[in-house]
Amino acid sequence: MAVKEPKTSKWRPWLPVVLLFLGVFAMQEFTRFREPPPFTWTAFREAVSQGRVESVVITGGRIHGRLKAEAGKEAQGFTTVKVDDPELLKDLQAHGVQVSAELPENPWLITALWLLPLGVFLWLSLLRQRSGGGAGRAGGLFAVGRSNARMYAEKDIRVRFADVAGVDEAKEELREVIAFLKTPQKYRRLGGKIPKGILLVGPPGTGKTLLAKAVAGEAGVPFFSISGSEFVEMFVGVGAARVRDLFEQAQAQAPCIIFIDELDALGKARNTGPVSHEEREQTLNQLLVELDGFDPHTGVILMAATNRPEILDPALLRAGRFDRHVVVDRPDREGRLAVLKVHAAKVPLEDPKDLELIAAATVGMVGADLANIINEAALLGARRGKEKVGRAELEEAVERAVAGLEKRNRVLSPLERERVAFHELGHALMALALSRGGDAVRKVSIIPRGVAALGYTLQVPTEDRFLMTRSELEDRIAVLLGGRLAEELIFRESSTGAHDDLKKATDIARGMVMTYGMGQALGLVTVDPGRRPLFLETGMAGGRGEYSEALAERIDGEVRGIVDAQAERVRGLLGEREAVLRHAAQRLLEREVLSGEELAALLRGESVPAAPEGKPQERDAA
Ligand code: ADP
Ligand code: ZN
Secondary structure (H helix, E strand, C coil): CCCCCCCCCCCCCHHHHHHHHHHHHHHHHHHHHCCCCECCHHHHHHHHHCCCEEEEEECCCEEEEEECCECCECCCEEEEECCCCCCHHHHHHHCCCEEEECCCCCHHHHHHHHHHHHHHHHHHHHHHHHHHCCCCCCCHHHHHHHHHHHHCEECCCCCCHHHCCCCHHHHHHHHHHHHHHHCHHHHHHCCCCCCCEEEEECCCCCCHHHHHHHHHHHHCCCEEEEECHHHHCCCCCHHHHHHHHHHHHHHHCCCEEEEEECHHHHHECCCCCCCCCHHHHHHHHHHHHHHHHCCHHHCEEEEEEECCHHHECHHHHCCCCCCEEEECCCCCHHHHHHHHHHHHCCCCECCCCHHHHHHHCCCCCCHHHHHHHHHHHHHHHHHCCCCCECHHHHHHHHHHHHHHHHHHCCCCCHHHHHHHHHHHHHHHHHHHHHCCCCCCEEEEECCCECCCECCEEEECCCCCCCCCCHHHHHHHHHHHHHHHHHHHHHHCCCCHHHHHHHHHHHHHHHHHHHCCCCCCCCCCCCCCCCCCCCCCCCCCCCCCCCCCHHHHHHHHHHHHHHHHHHHHHHHHHHHHCHHHHHHHHHHHHHHCEEEHHHHHHHHCCCCCCCCCCCCCCCCCCC
């Protein structure tokens, strides 16, 4: 993959300069405008003594500070005019406020700011020259990119695996990376396949960054990190230079980890919008170049995080790039308890058992939310002058977090949860019933995931199959229909939750008739639906080209016939299993997650405890 040339056809040297001068001017005005709200001295002192202040910067005659983040509220800045107060420093220290000082504004700085556009202009023209003259790795010219990348390197990472809780599967998958980073030579000799690009996939706040850091910490290697969103607002060429620089520096410090947060901001599929985003494309191309160029034997491991893998440019996911995916999911109850324990380790609790209640009451929350709850509870305790944090504080902190969460994404009502449980179990039971041996279901979960999916059933992927028989396709349709039909069986009424399943099932049936020659209407003649989009969906007269209305109708009829036949079959199978379905749903509602084995055990009529194996039962099955 080659670096793309900038598309600008005519080089107008004065344009960037004018734009930059305007930019600097606007920025100055903007910062003035954005000055955080002023505090009175009394309000400031009060905030300090209540422990609400996180940090302050003391300049000549002013104090700029930040308040701590509270549930539902972001960290807030403020500013106040400084009053001569000999107690101030002592007080700040007593309340654990981070204090730093800054010299009064330097007139040279402002001059430098105004000279910046000129510098950037010079640099841009150099960059242009260079990109015209082949892809040499120019060194000293990229002082900006260079110094920035250096800022992102961290050594002596203290985070360990023990600090990341509730993501055991992800940890297991990453152990190999640690082994490799610790002794790359030895690993190579033993012939281990060396990982290169690892994509951590999961909702925000589940601990992806923390996990990547912990890998560096466990292996004792430096951690370079950069966020995809940092590239988006940059000038053309800067992002690419920065990527190049980052890799250059990382390679010099190998073994190490490069972590790119928010990969989706940078790696969105190209050419999706009407306007191409040149800077992002260049940066992305550079990243691809680096990914292909670097030799994993050097001991550099690339990790990235995203919560939207589906929008990533497919080029990023190809073999030899980010080809290993590690799912970092929302924690289940056990996982939440583990996260709470990690964060409560530094907080004295009245009764550690309280954490179990909190874990049960925080369905759908991620590690970051839970860390916040503990922090909030500790603050509440301190404000109330308590020695230890009690249940009252914990519960109040949860309430605040829930309120914040409800604003962000909806929380399911108990009735909806029940429906989701039956729906997912419908899929899972069908998958188990129709699998030809083997464990077809890895787990069933009603922990909400993402915006669209209310629950999910993780099926063991039928490896990329080249050939599927007619009955295998029919089984797939049956599994897809299982969700909806289980809802119908139990609630005697359908919901909107299944439309995606139904669409997929219809697509398979249509493929069988139109593409794979498995229907009667066309026989072995195929129709390429791709050539005539909306061919069947619209039912429009005209524009049908080679196909008659009558044939289209027959195809529709056959598609419908295939789906209907499977629906009948699924109704039968589910009917036979209604008792198991109800029993399993009860367990799933208590446990939120059931493994494939547990489900299989239920099907065999064995009992499955209300709490995960090995753990004592914590509450009665309600
Ligand atoms: P992400 O990168 O997935 O958005 P982060 O790693 O930035 O999430 O998590 C933010 C903070 O939330 C962490 O610094 C940590 O304090 C807390 N946290 C998140 N997940 C976990 C977890 N699994 N175990 C412990 N703490 C967690
Ligand atoms: Zn479904």
